[in-house]
Structure formats: structure tokens, C-alpha cells
Amino acid sequence: MNKIRILWVDDEIDLLKPHILFLEGKNYEVITCQSGQEALDELANIQVNIVFLDENMPGISGLETLNEIKLLDASLPVVMITKSEEEFIMEEAIGSKIADYLIKPVNPNQILLSLKKNLDHSRLISEKTTSNYQQEFRKIAMDLSMVNSYEAWSELYKKLIYWELQLEEIEDNGMFEILESQKTEANQQFGKFVDKNYPAWFTDYDAPVMSHTLFKEWIAPEIKNKKTLLIVVDNLRYDQWYAFEDIVGSFYHKRKERSYYSILPTATQYARNAIFSGLTPLDMEKKYPDWWKNDTDEGGKNLFEDKFLGEQIQRLGLDITWQYHKISSLKQGKQLSQNFKSQKDNDLTAIVYNFVDMLSHSKTEMEVIKELASNDKAYRSLTQSWFKNSPLLEIIQQAQSLDMKLIITTDHGTINVKSPSKVIGDRDTSLNLRYKTGRSLTYEDNDVLAAKDPKSVHLPSINMSSSYIFAKNDLFFAYPNNYNHYVSYYRNTYQHGGVSLEEMIIPFVVLEPR
Incomplete structure (x- = not known):
């Protein structure tokens, strides 16, 4: 259809002739009917772009006709026009997903505006x-x-x-x-x-809030005046937060949104441990050698976040009751949701939620996730879909009913890596694709931020001659051995550990219950 075709249904259609001539003068095609049944018969045989539907007609009412039209074509926009301003009619019409609601007498410009809003939108x-x-x-x-x-x-x-x-x-x-x-x-x-x-940034007064200063600077002041739920969603980029911000907005209104900077490497064992300990990785290794593990050490790297948090709370002199939970599965999420009322007396309930991290790793390893999260738009959509149906949303709803303040943040973001950068190291070199630490690293100078002295960036050394390199832009490190296979496997996957806006600049949001 070249012209936009309108079906106008009104038992007094003759009185609307000036409106119809006005629309025809604007190059619209207008088909008229005088009853709901006549309109349904027309729609069974012709295609139209939009329907103007009178609510008060003899025979089938406008609302009944509306329901029948939606059964024929749920996506066809219907504009309800009525003399009545009764609230129940408006509610019925809106509940049936009308495109617009106009009250008689309507003027031609109102009609034109409705057309533009719905068809030229x-x-x-x-x-x-x-x-x-x-x-x-x-x-x-x-x-x-x-x-x-x-x-x-x-x-x-x-x-x-x-x-x-x-x-x-x-x-x-x-x-x-x-x-x-x-x-x-x-x-x-x-x-x-x-x-x-x-x-x-580790010594300057004018430095951004970073992973190891986040709790002291921004979280501790918030928990002094109200019971607080702190949610750290692993790997949550700014755009992913925006993808489900509106869902959270049904239960909480945003009081404050700030950006803070993840430390390097932008990796969980460094950044998230730093949040809960309030220490740099170098200081964690010195003060708590039994809790800190370097890249090449055996075992889990984030097993002592609760102990780190307890030590920090004590160090800051906070007289609070608190609990820490780490959620790494649907079952754990459901269990916490079912028992969440038990948290009501805590001054601070801290939850680490691991889904987005698992999603990024799954994209690397599973073909189906590669299809579902093929680009940033799809990755956001998948994050939103997960959140909408997750126990985490149930937990947030319960926190609202308990009148708890809500803080949502993350430890670092991720970046979709596109281009390989060759690197050579020994067998003790770390495995991460966006950063490497080890001895005798050979790399492309322009591709990396290099820390030849780890202490200068408050990182521990695996041995005396260790250094760190961090990939810039959307690069990922690849060894010369089996290079082509490695590159094709990891290209267009979500990685973290390096230097990028996506990984380092991350959200910190404070919300109050509605």
C-alpha cells in the first residue's frame, strides 16, 4: 500500500465528512464503516494501517469490536474515540492495548497528531x-x-x-x-x-574512588542511617545496568548514581577482593597471605570475601550487624529469596551475584550463547531477560517491602574483544586474555599498558622479576603456538582484565524504596 489506509468506524460517520476530506487532502486513504460488525467484515478482506473506532455504537460496542480486532491482528493500532469520559471505559480500552484515546468532539489536528504518533513515530x-x-x-x-x-x-x-x-x-x-x-x-x-x-591515583588526594576505597568512601556512609542491601553483580557494565534500571525502578527510586573506577587488572580476584577488603592487592598479600592467592596459585581466588569484609568493618569502627551471601546458581538464589525475611534485622546485607560473569564465560564456551549474545545489544537484552526472571529481582522486591535502602554496583565490566595481540611468556605466565603477569614477557608495546614494577601499581609479584601487562582497546592476548585456532575461538567473546572504558568505569547506584 502506497497511501496510509485508515478504517474509521462510527455510526454517525456522515458528520465526520470534513475530517475525512481533511485527511484525504493530506494523502491518507479513508475507508468508512457505520458499525462494529461492518468493520470486522472489512478487516477480514482488506489491509489497513490504523483504525479509528467509536466507542458508543448500536449492535457490537466499541470495546467489543476492539477485542475482536485484536484477535484478528494484535499489532494493528486502534484509536478509541468516545463522547464518554467515564473512567472504566478508559481503563477497559487501555487494558486492551489501544494506541490512543480521543474524546469527542475531536478536531482534525488531533487526528493528524494521533496518526503521526502511531504511524510516523x-x-x-x-x-x-x-x-x-x-x-x-x-x-x-x-x-x-x-x-x-x-x-x-x-x-x-x-x-x-x-x-x-x-x-x-x-x-x-x-x-x-x-x-x-x-x-x-x-x-x-x-x-x-x-x-x-x-x-x-594510589597516592594523589585528587584520585577517583576505586575498588579498594569504594566501601570506605561511598558504602559505609550509606549504611549508617538505614538498613541496607548491597548487591554486587559481577561483570556488570554500565549499559547492562541501564538495560534493567527501569525494572528496578518499579520498586525503588534512584537517589544517586556515580561512576567509580575498577583497579587493574579488571578481574574478579583483584577488583572484588579489593572492594570487600578495602585494600590493594599488594596490601592484601602482605596483611592476609592465607586469604590472598596469586594467579598461579592453586584454588579459588575469591573464597574469603566475607572475612575480608569483616576485617574492613572492624577496621573502620562500624558497629553494625551484617551478613554476606554469594550466589552462583539458581538454587542458591531461590534459597536466599525464600529466606530473605531473616535479613530484616541486619544493618548491612551484602550479596555477590555471579550470573553476568557466568554469562560472559558461557559466551566463550557455548555456541548457543554465542548466538544469543552475538553483540552488545544482544548481550544487554540477555542480561535484561535474566534479571526480569531472576531470584535477584524477587530479593529486591522483598527488600523494598522491608523498607531497606538498596545499593547496586559491580566489581568491573567486560569488553567484546575483536583483535589479537601476540604475546610470549614462560609456562608460569597467567592465563587471562586481557592481562598477563609473569617473567620475560614479550609483547607489542603499543598494545599494552605495562607495569614493569608491580609495586608501582600496588600489585604483588609472583617472583622477583615479574611484570604485568594489560591489553588496551578491544585487543586480546594470543600465543604464537596454535595462533589461528586460538584467535578464531576467542574473537568476539566478552573478556575482562584490561584497560578500557567498558571494564574500568562502572556504576554505583543508591536507591530508596518507593
């Missing part, structure tokens, strides 16, 4: 979004050449995510490719910024 939004991004593109390009503080990088990164989500909605591939190139350039500049400034 996508096109108008697409044009506006594209136009706005084109203007913003130039501003972002200027910012990229000037940004020189951790606060400005956080704001720029969030701006890039905002436009990624906007452009994704309108599916403009051309604009999206331009944005992707801006993100790549941003990560290149961010890598240089971190290379230059990162070591000083």
Missing part, C-alpha cells in the same frame, strides 16, 4: 535522533581531544552509551558505525590517559 524519532547525534558527534569529537580528568572520562563514556542506546533503537547502521568508530577512538585516548595517570 519511528520515522520521526529516527530523523530526530540522527539529527541530534550528528550535532553531538562534533561535540564528542572536540571533547575527545581535550578530556583530561577521570570525571570528564566518566561523563564522556556515559554520553557514548546514551547515544549507543538511542541509535540502536532506530537501527540506523550508518550512524551506528560512526558511533562505533568514536568509541574505538575514545578507548585509544582513554588507554593513554590511564597509562599516564594510573600509578598516581
Whole structure:
């Protein structure tokens, strides 16, 4: 159909002739009916783009006709037009998923606005979004050449995510490719910024809140005045938080959203242990050698987070009751949800939820997950779907009913790796694809942030001559042996440990119950 075709159903259709002529003058085709049954007969034989439906007609009522239309075609937009302002009619119509609700007498411009809202909506939004991004593109390009503080990088990164989500909605591939190139350039500049400034962040007064200072600086002040649920979702990037923020918003309103910086490596054993201990990895190794494990040590690397947390709470002089839970399976999540009321007297309930981490590892290892999370948009969608149906959402609902404050954060993000970078090390070199630690590492200088003296970035050394390298941009490390197989297996998987906006700049959100 070239013209947009409207089916207008009204038992007094003759009185609407001026409206119909107005629409025909705007190049719309209008088909008229005088009863619900006549409309249903028409719809069985012709295709239309939208229906204007009078609510008060003899025979089949407008609401009954609406239900029949939805059975014929659930996606066909129906605009209900009525003389009545009775609330139950509005509620019935809205419950039946009408596209719009107009009250007589309607003027032609109201009709035109409803048509544009329902039929030209996508096109108008697409044009506006594209136009706005084109203007913003130039501003972002200027910012990229000037940004020189951790606060400005956080704001720029969030701006890039905002436009990624906007452009994704309108599916403009051309604009999206331009944005992707801006993100790549941003990560290149961010890598240089971190290379230059990162070591000083451990001693400078003007440093970002990082993994090892997060609890003291931002969490401890929040738990002094209200019982609090702290949720650390492993591997949660900013865009994934935005994917389910609205779901949380049904139960909690956001009071504060900040960005903090993960320490390097942006890996669980380093970053999450640092959150709960309030210490750098170097200090953890010194103070708690029985709880800290280096990359090459046998055994689990995050087995003592509860003990680290207890020590930090004591060190900070917090007189609170608290409990810690780690959820790594559906069964554990359900058990905590079923028994969550037992947490009501705690000043702090801390939960580590591991699903997103498991999802990123599954994408590497399972073909079906590679299909389901083939790109960032799909990865966000999968995260949202999980959250919507997870025990974690049930726990959040219960926390709201118990009037608990809610803090949602993470230990680090992930990045979709695209390009290999060759590295050579000995048999004791760590296995992570985004960072390596070991002796005699050979690598491409431009591809990495190198810490030849681990102590300068507050990291322990496996032996006297160990160093660390962190992959920049969307690179991943690959050994020359069996290179092609290795590269094809890991390309387009989600990894963490390196230097990127996605891995290092992460959300910290404080919410109050509705």
C-alpha cells in the first residue's frame, strides 16, 4: 500500500465528512464503516494501517469490536474515540492495548497528531535522533581531544552509551558505525590517559574512588542511617545496568548514581577482593597471605570475601550487624529469596551475584550463547531477560517491602574483544586474555599498558622479576603456538582484565524504596 489506509468506524460517520476530506487532502486513504460488525467484515478482506473506532455504537460496542480486532491482528493500532469520559471505559480500552484515546468532539489536528504518533513515530524519532547525534558527534569529537580528568572520562563514556542506546533503537547502521568508530577512538585516548595517570591515583588526594576505597568512601556512609542491601553483580557494565534500571525502578527510586573506577587488572580476584577488603592487592598479600592467592596459585581466588569484609568493618569502627551471601546458581538464589525475611534485622546485607560473569564465560564456551549474545545489544537484552526472571529481582522486591535502602554496583565490566595481540611468556605466565603477569614477557608495546614494577601499581609479584601487562582497546592476548585456532575461538567473546572504558568505569547506584 502506497497511501496510509485508515478504517474509521462510527455510526454517525456522515458528520465526520470534513475530517475525512481533511485527511484525504493530506494523502491518507479513508475507508468508512457505520458499525462494529461492518468493520470486522472489512478487516477480514482488506489491509489497513490504523483504525479509528467509536466507542458508543448500536449492535457490537466499541470495546467489543476492539477485542475482536485484536484477535484478528494484535499489532494493528486502534484509536478509541468516545463522547464518554467515564473512567472504566478508559481503563477497559487501555487494558486492551489501544494506541490512543480521543474524546469527542475531536478536531482534525488531533487526528493528524494521533496518526503521526502511531504511524510516523519511528520515522520521526529516527530523523530526530540522527539529527541530534550528528550535532553531538562534533561535540564528542572536540571533547575527545581535550578530556583530561577521570570525571570528564566518566561523563564522556556515559554520553557514548546514551547515544549507543538511542541509535540502536532506530537501527540506523550508518550512524551506528560512526558511533562505533568514536568509541574505538575514545578507548585509544582513554588507554593513554590511564597509562599516564594510573600509578598516581594510589597516592594523589585528587584520585577517583576505586575498588579498594569504594566501601570506605561511598558504602559505609550509606549504611549508617538505614538498613541496607548491597548487591554486587559481577561483570556488570554500565549499559547492562541501564538495560534493567527501569525494572528496578518499579520498586525503588534512584537517589544517586556515580561512576567509580575498577583497579587493574579488571578481574574478579583483584577488583572484588579489593572492594570487600578495602585494600590493594599488594596490601592484601602482605596483611592476609592465607586469604590472598596469586594467579598461579592453586584454588579459588575469591573464597574469603566475607572475612575480608569483616576485617574492613572492624577496621573502620562500624558497629553494625551484617551478613554476606554469594550466589552462583539458581538454587542458591531461590534459597536466599525464600529466606530473605531473616535479613530484616541486619544493618548491612551484602550479596555477590555471579550470573553476568557466568554469562560472559558461557559466551566463550557455548555456541548457543554465542548466538544469543552475538553483540552488545544482544548481550544487554540477555542480561535484561535474566534479571526480569531472576531470584535477584524477587530479593529486591522483598527488600523494598522491608523498607531497606538498596545499593547496586559491580566489581568491573567486560569488553567484546575483536583483535589479537601476540604475546610470549614462560609456562608460569597467567592465563587471562586481557592481562598477563609473569617473567620475560614479550609483547607489542603499543598494545599494552605495562607495569614493569608491580609495586608501582600496588600489585604483588609472583617472583622477583615479574611484570604485568594489560591489553588496551578491544585487543586480546594470543600465543604464537596454535595462533589461528586460538584467535578464531576467542574473537568476539566478552573478556575482562584490561584497560578500557567498558571494564574500568562502572556504576554505583543508591536507591530508596518507593
